[in-house]
Amino acid sequence: MTDSSASTTLSASTHKSSLRAGAGAIAAIARNAFREAVRDRVLYNLVLFVLLLIGSAIFLGELSAGQEVKITIDLGLSAMLLFGAFIAIFVGVGLVYKEIERRTLYAILSKPIGRGQFLLGKYLGLCLTLLINVAIMGIGVSVALIYLHRGWDPLVVKIWPAILLIYFELMILTGVALLFSSFSSPALSALLTFFVFIIGHFSDDLNALAKSSGSAAARALFRALYYLLPNLTHYSVITPTAHGIAPDAGAVGLAAAYALVYSAVLLAAATLIFGRRNFK
């Protein structure tokens, strides 16, 4: 080992201010989580998606004359949601668990990083992966529509609010996966997140059940579930979009605010649990 060659002097000027350094550390963790997803070939699902789109454009259009556009939007956005949910759940539950299991966390948490910062960085990294995934898929659907229309199709503009809503839903789902994985095994976390995903789409039914149920206990249970679990029905606009009806800006804005607040609460809860964990 060479004896200390003039070591790089790390004076105060080479360090950023603590606030900037804190934000920089979160960004670094997020970038690293994104790089992990890319190198673990998570984005390979895009190939499958493109194949699905091409297949649907060629075959389904022929089976249902005049319905090519509707089916392409329906199938494209549904696949976007399902592929995204798959990534959010299965990559999301491993975000923290893998770090603990492989002990990569030890060297990182010994550095001036708060556990909340670490979780936020990991969360943002997966959100970035999903954003790129969804954006590329959205471009794919747009190109398919232009191809089917043999030119510019006004529906290309109308699908993007729906794509944005799908992305917000995936942000919530990632938060749910992260919360569960902060205290349970990946298999259980994936299962629980999947239940939340399903139940979340029937949130309005839960409310209806709470109102119509005869038993007070059942009413309380359904009401608690209704308020506790994320209401994902606001994000399901695939069918109206396929019929050319785009959600208005107000609804999208409200859904965005709901997703941000809900995700913040999930992250705060995950930080509370993760912050107390002992890494044996």
Add this chain to the structure above:
Amino acid sequence: MPIIEINNLTKDYEVGFWRKRKVRALDGLSLTVEPHQIFGFLGANGAGKTTTLKLLMRLIFPTNGSARILDRDISDVSMHARIGYLPESPYFYDYLTAREFLNYCGELFGLNRNVRQARSEELLTRVNLDRKSWDRQLRKFSKGMLQRVGLAQALVNDPEIVFLDEPMSGLDPVGRREVRDLIAALRGEGKTVFMCSHILSDIEVLCDSVAILKGGSVARSGSLEELRAAETNAIEVIATCHAPALLKLWLKDLATVSTTPAGLRIEIGDEKDVDVILAQLRAVNGKLISVNPVKQSLEELFLG
């Protein structure tokens, strides 16, 4: 003023399905470490060395007690910008290259891009990692190479204190020698090194002071010289003579006599008996080679 102060640190793990049974991993550990020295933290497997380091690094939380590093509580996140840590059997992101990993660690310390790049290259050179391996993914690294990357990441922020958990683990003899030289050089630069190990020869060569951990608390601590000299007043006389059997017979009530390649080794329990031994030696025309106080080896201290 101590640079590390550990006060009555206790750690219980709750085990079993209902987490009702408690296992004490650390039992009221107290010690201090002075700056600019290499401190050896010795103990058998399960003695609590790694638990102590994990507590200091905030990876686990104490059941009781407290610790301060650089006069700041260990819960102070900003204090961690001034220390470095090499975990035991380090495992890093296997999809990153060595250079990318060090660059990432530099980012976590808020270092600027240029500094990060320069620092990464400097450290990879310093830990003698083959330049061809700098841009290979860590998944292709051997245990020894990972250990070198681990050492480099522990130094990325030019820390004042470096905590090393079994730094020689996984290294071949050449690698061990290189790491030993590196650790000695760190002391030369004015850094403090807190090193966990059970490789006694490395501790003996490197450390200024040690603490021996047993059952979760400190059994002995101090400088190596103090520890070795303590608890014994024995004197060792080495001599040669033509009538060893006769000498053994004469000295049987006074000393323990054994044959070694250097000659007869006569061990006496009290210094005042040296004159008697020398007189007897002269009587059999023996030749004195050396008279030395007996020091306990680190191994004896460790096992004792």
